Amino acid sequence: MMKVTVKLFATLRHNRFKVAEHEYSAAPTILAVAEELAIPREELALTMVNGILVSVEHVLQDGDTLSIFPPVGGG
Amino acid sequence: MASLSEFLLSRLEDEMISWQVQQEAANRFKLTTSQIEEEILNAGFLPARYQRNCKTISVAEQQLLFRSRVTVIGCGGLGGYVLEELARLGVGQLVAVDHDVFEEHNLNRQLLATISTLGRFKADVVAERIASINPAVEFVPIKEAFARENSERLLAGSQVVVDGLDTIGTRLLLSSVCRELAIPLVHGAICGWFGQVATQFPGEDTLEKLYLRCTEDRGMEKIYGNPSFTPATVASLQTAEVCKILLGRGSLLRKRVLCLNLLAMELDELQL
Incomplete structure (x- = not known):
């Protein structure tokens, strides 16, 4: 089993959580984690692993911290 | 008639020129208040409206902002x-x-x-x-x-x-x-x-x-x-x-x- 810390920001916390530890039997992509959390792809504006900007296809490793930010575009 | 710089110098208060004087200078010398503001700052003085910028923004910096x-x-x-x-x-x-x-x-x-x-x-x-x-x-x-x-x-x-x-x-x-x-x-x-x-x-x-x-x-x-x-x-x-x-x-x-x-x-x- 591998563990990933998932941090959600801004509107993504609504009906979800701020931070949670998830366990996976196989290394998931960010897209798979988002799907599990019912976060639509268009709400994945910034995905960072251990503070580094990565693509949604990025495969997570044991001990990673994934942070997800939604698109903010108003003025 | 006094020059613009003499006009401003004679009305200086605590190294500052009030808005009223700035306007009077504009009328008297047929310039815009913007031109007067430039003159005040070029002379190293401060339009009084900026006095509370105090030590946060120097007179030289105020001139930089103005430009x-x-x-x-x-x-x-x-x-x-x-x-x-x-x-x-x-x-x-x-x-x-x-x-x-x-x-x-x-x-x-x-x-x-x-x-x-x-x-x-x-x-x-x-x-x-x-x-x-x-x-x-x-x-x-x-x-x-x-x-x-x-x-x-x-x-x-x-x-x-x-x-x-x-x-x-x-x-x-x-x-x-x-x-x-x-x-x-x-x-x-x-x-x-x-x-x-x-x-x-x-x-x-x-x-x-x-x-x-x-x-x-x-x-x-x-x-x-x-x-x-x-x-x-x-x-x-x-x-x-x-x-x-x-x-x-x-x-x-x-x-x-x-x-x-x-x-x-x-x-x-x-x-x-």
Whole structure:
């Protein structure tokens, strides 16, 4: 089993959580984690692993911290 | 008749010239209050309106601000506050670009949206507001939508451009044009309780990193809208960035974005 810390920001916390530890039997992509959390792809504006900007296809490793930010575009 | 410098010197109080004297000098010497302000600053004195900038902004820096030109794209939630703050700060030339009129749904958050300004062009209302705060600011209202075709003309001669837009596609265009013209861009965006601020210098691609993955032109604000305090907060952070760029001081939000959560009162800084 591998563990990933998932941090959600801004509107993504609504009906979800701020931070949670998830366990996976196989290394998931960010897209798979988002799907599990019912976060639509268009709400994945910034995905960072251990503070580094990565693509949604990025495969997570044991001990990673994934942070997800939604698109903010108003003025 | 005394020369302008003699006129000003004889009316100096605590190394400052009052607004009343500035106006009298303009009338007497057939100059604009902007020209008088320049004369006061060139002589090393301070228009009295800036006295509470005290040790935060020196007389030499006040002169630097007066000689600067900043263009604000969008006069809505962010742009309205940014323009107000830049005019009070003493930036000498301001350009505001917006083709919209005030509508009722702007009243919850846009500084210059009032019952009496509904239906009026935002750029015209900003012009009146700035003239009422500081007539020495040269203000250029442009009632056009920012587009590739007019972009170079609108931004020409600006030391800094401020993003007060509300669509992602136009932001990416603005970013690209600022890069081509080698002008620093101060980005701000809002959504409900949340906002973000970043400063992009020529050669950097901060806005592309923030938005290139976005397939839609609007972010989550299409669902959550924007309350009164989020634009005011983000606009003030943007204005501080503009001030620092113009003065060459402090640490800028370059290659990083500051994410604000006013609900949890958290600030997160992401390296981009």
